[in-house]
Amino acid sequence: MSHIPSVPSHEKGTVMRIALLLLFLAGLTAPLWAQDDYARKRDEKLKENWLTQARWITDYDKARSVAKKTGKLIFTYFTRSYTY
Numbered sequence: 001m002s003h004i005p006s007v008p009s010h011e012k013g014t015v016m017r018i019a020l021l022l023l024f025l026a027g028l029t030a031p032l033w034a035q036d037d038y039a040r041k042r043d044e045k046l047k048e049n050w051l052t053q054a055r056w057i058t059d060y061d062k063a064r065s066v067a068k069k070t071g072k073l074i075f076t077y078f079t080r081s082y083t084y
Contacts, residue, residue, distance in 0.1 A: 045051070057063040067074045 057066060063074050066072075
């Protein structure tokens with residue numbers, strides 16, 4: 001069985017900070033490559049008939065204004081189904 005050398009106690013904090021920095025940087029770069037794919041899937045989903053044929057108001061401020069004028073409630077639908 002091979003022996004793994006131990007890190008001196010005065011260097012453990014530095015090693016931990018470097019490890020955390022690398023994990024943080026990896027977390028930042030992962031979403032970048034996926035954004036184009038998400039945007040493409042979103043655009044495809046927004047072209048589907050059930051969305052294009054309906055009279056949806058996709059601007060929240062405009063929907064609030066119309067709801068106030070007509071005395072109706074706002075139905076909101078949030079999804080990320082285009083990311084599957």
